[in-house]
Amino acid sequence: MGIIVDIDKCTGCGKCYEVCPKGPRIWKIENQNGSRKASIIDEGYCINCSTCASFCPAHAIKINWQ
Ligand code: SF4
Numbered sequence: 001m002g003i004i005v006d007i008d009k010c011t012g013c014g015k016c017y018e019v020c021p022k023g024p025r026i027w028k029i030e031n032q033n034g035s036r037k038a039s040i041i042d043e044g045y046c047i048n049c050s051t052c053a054s055f056c057p058a059h060a061i062k063i064n065w066q
Pocket residue numbers: 005009010011012013014015016017029037038055056057058059060061
């Protein structure tokens with residue numbers, strides 16, 4: 001998987017969704033076990049720009065395309 005979210009670090013702030021040029025196609029912020037977390041709907045839209053990883057305040061995102 002190319003976009004890796006460390007769910008333990010994620011605070012559900014939604015910054016990844018906001019700053020990603022394909023935000024609504026790739027990201028979803030939803031409740032997981034009672035707390036808000038980011039999840040990936042379809043990473044096929046990712047253009048590998050790393051903006052989400054740069055802006056994530058929790059440093060929870062790694063982009064790992066080869
Ligand atoms: S920016 Fe980081 S902490 Fe905020 S919702 Fe996205 S992955 Fe989680």
